[in-house]
Amino acid sequence: MSPDRILSSGGGELPARVDVVVVGAGITGASVAHQLARRGVSVVVLEQARRPGAGATGASGGMVRAYDQDPVVAELALPSLAVYRDPACWASGRAPLHAVGAVSVADPGQALALGEAAVRINGALGTSARLVADRAEVCGIRLAGGVALVEPEAGWVAPTEVTGDWLLQAGADGAVVRHGVRVHEVAARGGRPVVVTDAGEVSAGAVVAAVGPWAADPVPGLRSVTPVRSRSIQVTIVERRPPAPHHATFVDLRTGLYAKPVGADRTLIGMPHLVWGSPVDAEPDPVHARATVSALTAHLPWLATAAQLTAVRAADAYGGPAAHGRAAALLEPTGVPHTWSVRGWNGGGVKTAPEAGRRIADACLADALTELA
Ligand SMILES: Cc1cc2nc3c(=O)[nH]c(=O)nc-3n(C[C@H](O)[C@H](O)[C@H](O)COP(=O)(O)OP(=O)(O)OC[C@H]3O[C@@H](n4cnc5c(N)ncnc54)[C@H](O)[C@@H]3O)c2cc1C
CATH class of the missing domain: 3.50.50.60 (FAD/NAD(P)-binding domain)
Incomplete structure (x- = not known):
């Protein structure tokens, strides 16, 4: 456009x-x-x-899924995903969703709640969300001791x-x-x-x-x-070369770590950056960028040898x-x-x-x- x-x-x-x-x-x-x-x-x-x-x-990664731990957000996210999937809602006539899948990793104690959420999401959207509790890896994401809610019809949009x-x-x-x-x-x-x-x-x-x-x-x-307070959000783009697998978007609800594929050969990774009062145009923090790669390696082991291409930093508004x-x-x-x-x-x-x-x-x-x- x-x-x-x-x-x-x-x-x-x-x-x-x-x-x-x-x-x-x-x-x-x-x-x-x-x-x-x-x-x-x-x-x-x-x-x-x-x-x-x-x-x-x-600056946003644009990851979208129906599930969220916060019921207020979940109530908005579910119908929003329906809109992102529906071509009839868009001037372009094309739905903006890249349905690469979304994996929400959680503590095993949350398995019941995730299973119930999958039933709720599927009932509302006619999708195939499911709980994965018996595998070490799903959709290219290592679960690092967690269980996962997989939403194959979710993914990301370009904001x-x-x-x-x-x-x-x-x-x-x-x-x-x-x-x-x-x-x-x-x-x-x-x-x-x-x-x-x-x-x-x-x-x-x-x-x-x-x-x-x-x-x-x-x-x-x-x-x-x-x-309202502004808080820094910083993400890093890394190169993803074979044999690194394709992967879904992902968030680990225990740690706030997340990732999404960008095109065929790049991945965006992020980790909470607890810098409050941060302006939207602050320079990326290289220490945080390195720490992000290190932390995400538990979920994406190939990151250990991946080239880091760039870091992007902005901020969002946080309510108390x-x-x-x-x-x-x-x-x-x-x-x-x-x-x-x-x-x-x-x-x-x-x-x-x-x-x-x-x-x-x-x-x-x-x-x-x-x-x-
Ligand atoms: C790096 C990053 C990654 C993210 N990833 C995700 C994600 O994967 N999934 C997700 O759901 N969310 C994500 N978010 C959060 C999401 O992007 C934001 O919540 C959302 O974009 C906020 O949109 P907004 O319109 O409220 O604010 P903004 O996009 O900041 O828009 C506010 C606008 O107001 C304008 N403005 C301000 N003051 C004035 C004024 N006085 N007069 C006129 N104009 C003014 C500004 O110029 C700006 O364009 C991410 C955010 C960041 C920064």
């Missing part, structure tokens, strides 16, 4: 007034905008960067492509999508939000801030009442326990009327984006239009 097509929707002056302003055109803002525009809501999307995928979305498709669909449904426009402030005037940008002001029925890691230190008017405790709270109030901040996705915003966007659009529509009437 041509980036120009995404960048040009609704050029010219910003409208003086719309139903909803979405701040940030990462995968979350794009999903929300697409869902609002298809419901006939007037939407403006404002993105400070001149290119799509400037934040967490552009920037998904974002571009949604922005294109939003534009086709009448949304104004502007890259290179920074929001400086959201102020309350007459009980409604006014979005102040370097390209003029827009008054709105409601504002949704989908600013990813910028939510930790947002512009005035967009600070959510529940604290309060955000996790409030199951349905995908939107946090900010203190400015009708202005909401999307919850932090804690490193998992791609696998939840389709369903999260749908639910946020519903909530936001109710807020923007009901009270305007």
